Amino acid sequence: MTKIAYIEDMEQWRLEFSFSIPISIRFSETDMFGHVNNVSPFIYFEEARIEFLKSLGLFASTSNKKAIPIVGDLQCNYLKQMFFNQKIQLYVKVHYVGNSSIDLHYMAIDESEEIALTGRGRLVFVHPESGKPVPLEQSIKEKLTNV
Amino acid sequence: MTKIAYIEDMEQWRLEFSFSIPISIRFSETDMFGHVNNVSPFIYFEEARIEFLKSLGLFASTSNKKAIPIVGDLQCNYLKQMFFNQKIQLYVKVHYVGNSSIDLHYMAIDESEEIALTGRGRLVFVHPESGKPVPLEQSIKEKLTNV
Amino acid sequence: MTKIAYIEDMEQWRLEFSFSIPISIRFSETDMFGHVNNVSPFIYFEEARIEFLKSLGLFASTSNKKAIPIVGDLQCNYLKQMFFNQKIQLYVKVHYVGNSSIDLHYMAIDESEEIALTGRGRLVFVHPESGKPVPLEQSIKEKLTNV
Amino acid sequence: MTKIAYIEDMEQWRLEFSFSIPISIRFSETDMFGHVNNVSPFIYFEEARIEFLKSLGLFASTSNKKAIPIVGDLQCNYLKQMFFNQKIQLYVKVHYVGNSSIDLHYMAIDESEEIALTGRGRLVFVHPESGKPVPLEQSIKEKLTNV
Numbered sequence: 079m080t081k082i083a084y085i086e087d088m089e090q091w092r093l094e095f096s097f098s099i100p101i102s103i104r105f106s107e108t109d110m111f112g113h114v115n116n117v118s119p120f121i122y123f124e125e126a127r128i129e130f131l132k133s134l135g136l137f138a139s140t141s142n143k144k145a146i147p148i149v150g151d152l153q154c155n156y157l158k159q160m161f162f163n164q165k166i167q168l169y170v171k172v173h174y175v176g177n178s179s180i181d182l183h184y185m186a187i188d189e190s191e192e193i194a195l196t197g198r199g200r201l202v203f204v205h206p207e208s209g210k211p212v213p214l215e216q217s218i219k220e221k222l223t224n225v
Numbered sequence: 226m227t228k229i230a231y232i233e234d235m236e237q238w239r240l241e242f243s244f245s246i247p248i249s250i251r252f253s254e255t256d257m258f259g260h261v262n263n264v265s266p267f268i269y270f271e272e273a274r275i276e277f278l279k280s281l282g283l284f285a286s287t288s289n290k291k292a293i294p295i296v297g298d299l300q301c302n303y304l305k306q307m308f309f310n311q312k313i314q315l316y317v318k319v320h321y322v323g324n325s326s327i328d329l330h331y332m333a334i335d336e337s338e339e340i341a342l343t344g345r346g347r348l349v350f351v352h353p354e355s356g357k358p359v360p361l362e363q364s365i366k367e368k369l370t371n372v
Numbered sequence: 373m374t375k376i377a378y379i380e381d382m383e384q385w386r387l388e389f390s391f392s393i394p395i396s397i398r399f400s401e402t403d404m405f406g407h408v409n410n411v412s413p414f415i416y417f418e419e420a421r422i423e424f425l426k427s428l429g430l431f432a433s434t435s436n437k438k439a440i441p442i443v444g445d446l447q448c449n450y451l452k453q454m455f456f457n458q459k460i461q462l463y464v465k466v467h468y469v470g471n472s473s474i475d476l477h478y479m480a481i482d483e484s485e486e487i488a489l490t491g492r493g494r495l496v497f498v499h500p501e502s503g504k505p506v507p508l509e510q511s512i513k514e515k516l517t518n519v
Numbered sequence: 520m521t522k523i524a525y526i527e528d529m530e531q532w533r534l535e536f537s538f539s540i541p542i543s544i545r546f547s548e549t550d551m552f553g554h555v556n557n558v559s560p561f562i563y564f565e566e567a568r569i570e571f572l573k574s575l576g577l578f579a580s581t582s583n584k585k586a587i588p589i590v591g592d593l594q595c596n597y598l599k600q601m602f603f604n605q606k607i608q609l610y611v612k613v614h615y616v617g618n619s620s621i622d623l624h625y626m627a628i629d630e631s632e633e634i635a636l637t638g639r640g641r642l643v644f645v646h647p648e649s650g651k652p653v654p655l656e657q658s659i660k661e662k663l664t665n666v
Contacts, residue, residue: 082298083230102396105422106415106558109550116296117271117547120264121400128399149263151229153300249543252569253411253562256403264400268547275546376592377524410590411565414558443557445523447594 095169112162126170145212150200158194178211242316259309292359297347305341325358389463406456439506444494452488472505536610553603586653591641599635619652
């Protein structure tokens with residue numbers, strides 16, 4: 079298998095996830111063979127990211143407008159075809175907590191317990207008006223580090 | 226600006242593009258402030274990729290079913306907000322030609338001639354039934370190298 | 373409330389549904405206030421339609437290629453705003469069985485047990501190659517009539 | 520052809536359109552045969568509706584927040600398959616101007632100058648906070664009537 083730059087040891091990496099959500103694949107996201115198109119994983123990542131932040135109480139806290147999270151970059155590796163009607167579980171974890179940004183990693187597991195997708199992306203916390211990066215509060219950093 | 230792993234020298238990198246298509250941003254791809262959501266760039270990359278392959282005669286040739294291109298990975302860096310009603314030009318170029326895969330790079334330029342998005346992704350050519358990688362014919366390699 | 377042409381008596385109409393699926397509203401389907409956009413209900417109708425046909429064994433039977441269902445028309449009435457994070461239940465029923473087509477009705481119920489959407493649409497069964505309407509078999513008509 | 524309830528005379532109806540926009544069909548909106556899925560027409564209607572309102576100066580005027588247009592209902596009749604790479608022109612016209620709402624009609628014309636889609640839908644102008652219908656100003660009614 080091709081080496082993925084953001085994963086050192088796939089088995090170890092996989093074990094570090096705990097939070098996940100089930101994904102319902104839309105019929106409109108598939109082609110006539112039922113294959114999921116290559117745009118949909120980024121929709122799934124977004125769903126998982128929001129639920130993950132909510133589970134930490136960080137989605138609500140960002141609506142008080144001191145800082146809002148914006149996506150700095152996103153990437154996805156397609157390891158296995160996903161099909162309509164499959165049950166997919168999408169995992170997300172914090173990989174790195176920076177001064178005003180965090181790196182999240184993503185993993186999709188299919189019904190045969192195999193990795194269908196891996197991914198990662200940076201979220202930057204910025205001021206809602208100025209757009210300037212805002213340092214994360216210590217309490218939030220701790221929450222994110224101890225997930 | 227954050228260093229982007231797949232770009233050594235941004236100014237040089239930008240100059241290497243020539244093929245591009247105009248992007249029409251859908252209203253449904255934006256939030257109420259008119260910001261483009263973070264999934265849409267991957268739709269734009271797909272549009273550009275298809276038109277690029279067509280321009281080389283490689284989109285048609287893949288329908289004779291000796292080899293079909295599948296997406297191995299994709300990534301996007303969000304450098305500048307894009308808005309509804311903006312005119313965006315999306316560039317694509319071949320970065321690398323492998324044995325049975327190619328790396329494409331992407332760049333979105335906004336109305337003020339600034340880079341709004343950068344991206345890259347690998348296309349792997351596989352046999353339509355077996356799913357195994359198929360070596361690129363020499364003539365195709367040359368086409369891709371001389372773009 | 374505005375009269376809806378395909379509904380004679382709303383209370384009676386509502387009681388005639390029994391099949392339903394839960395809908396998960398995607399974040400990308402909403403604007404910044406969390407309102408669902410006006411395109412998404414047609415995606416939800418499609419999900420419900422497929423699950424409904426499957427529940428009757430008619431989704432599989434159409435893949436033997438004697439007849440495939442195509443959408444003749446679709447309509448939706450928006451009665452109540454739907455929001456991100458709401459639990460929506462989408463109902464579907466057969467309204468009418470014709471010679472080679474059926475009329476399906478749709479209803480979305482929100483968390484306060486109110487109707488958020490109503491809809492309807494015709495499915496026409498056609499020959500996969502000729503595209504000509506194909507009469508429904510008697511056994512299928514009975515299945516659809518006795519739902 | 521099936522009678523469409525909102526069209527009395529198809530030839531006459533077609534002649535009453537003048538405003539139109541070109542539609543670019545996304546690859547991700549099609550299945551592997553290049554057929555456009557049945558959700559996309561509602562995206563196209565939205566594009567055309569926005570451009571039409573803009574052309575009348577009514578899209579900007581609604582952002583001063585006295586009244587915002589919300590979609591009351593939408594419907595679409597699928598007359599002809601549309602394909603990836605086709606050039607489609609989408610027409611929109613005012614069919615009816617009410618006290619606080621308007622009815623818009625839609626028509627998609629394909630490359631062989633045939634009607635691929637027809638549609639209609641009601642826009643209701645409501646107060647941005649109360650959500651109550653707001654009567655259209657006389658000047659706006661005149662603009663809409665004289666299109």
